[in-house]
Amino acid sequence: MLKRTTQTSEINFKEKFNLSGKVIVITGACGLIGRAFCEAVAQFGGHVVVVDIEAAKPTEFAKDLEKRYNIKCIGVETEVEKKASVLQLKEITLKEFGKIDGLVCAHQNKSHLKFEPFENVCEENWDKVIEVNLKGTFLLCQVIGSYMTQQGSGSIVTMPSTYSNVAPNQNLYKGTSLGCPAAYSASKGGIDALSRYLASYWADKGVRVNMITPHGVWNHHEKTFEENFANFSPMKRMSYNHEVAPALIYLLSDASSYVTGLNLKVDGGWTVW
Template sequence: MSEQVFDPVFNVAGKTVVLTGGCGLIGRAIVEALHQRGAKLVIADVEAADPEAFAASFGDSCIGVPTDVADANSVAQLLSKTLEHFGQVDVLINNHHAKPKGFLEGQAENFPEELWDHVLDVNLKGTFLTCRDFGSQMLKQGAGSVINMASTYGVVSSNPALYEDNQMGNPVAYSASKGGVIMLTQYLGCYWASRGVRVNCITPHGVWNHHEEAFENRFSAMSPMKRMMKAEEIVGSVLYLASDASSYSTGSNVLVEGGWTAW
């Protein structure tokens, strides 16, 4: 692991941060950055991702908790283990999302109901459940920051031309779920604002993950920056919202999408 760093502006040292989807591509970049800056981490992910083994590589300041965010009992257990181990929760980062088998192939006119339910259960209901339970704890503490991961496809519609001649796609359920996450963020951000709990979201887009060349080329041609996003480029916005640097920000959506929604 990288050496510890002190960041006087985006200071998260000593903060207890709970991160769902912590074993994924973006999650790992966030974990590394927060660990470097002295945060105490609770890495939550599905059991198959083995968050306990991943957390163990960061030492005693980090624990892993297998979690199904779509299950209220599992979310309650995550909160209980967080408080048992660290005594409080300062930051919640909802970085989970569902991409079940057949997810990319479904068209709006024939999208399977079971896939719709699964995606909405994880992406939207799961975000609601974690916000509800951890937000309640933050209200008791009188302070806290919730960061939800949204998507450009919760802001604007996907362009079908992006998915021609490649194996990628953007199903209707994903857009609907992420649009819901943004509105949930705005609602809670205003509802809890006067009680010390801030709720914001981040919108990344096109995070490179060894995509097929045809898709990467088409994405780059359509992006103002002419390239895909690197996972570590999410870190700056996370540090801003997790730290006191964003003390007057709530209900906002920080766009980290290379200008995709600006034209």
């Protein structure tokens, strides 16, 4: 319950970031950023529902978190682009915990398109990226967000991309085997628009919808790519997954109780110039 006061001495500001007892569903939880999200939520006392595809072994990671942080966590194998799978995720979570306080959509599919030039992209590859990234986020918001509106509270965090807003600078990829597929940008642009839509749609239902846009999160990249990236970045370096996670704690917790529709960019100033 929000305190109606102007006396700041009555407020415990640290407590606003506390996630103790909150149930947070995180998709793509075994990925580069997802892992940091799970770790951070667990450190702030939240129960983590570790969601990923079977091959990523979400249950193993959930057990590991549970052991290290002495909190209840579960792993749920889910294919986010399939409604039956997302409905099952909701049912399992509610059976285990009886509520859902946070939903974090940190899944992605793009890897098999990394090296495919736009002129050659086949429909199947395009569809797969849009299905997992955009439709997956839609289904999660529809199934779990709708539940949150009945509950009267909830915080949703989605993940668009810098390339929802600006085009990739193709010089970044010169001399490397990397690239950014158009379908990825298109899917992420859709997530951006969907998130803004839902922020306004559910604003009076107690459900906040915000975004985190990371950029250039280091994952043992090719040396030339890292050098190119540093040349274009105001901060002259790539970022680390643990630099993204604190933004999530802010958006999931009561610290951001008056924040909805925000795209919190953790991009080292990439788009300021």
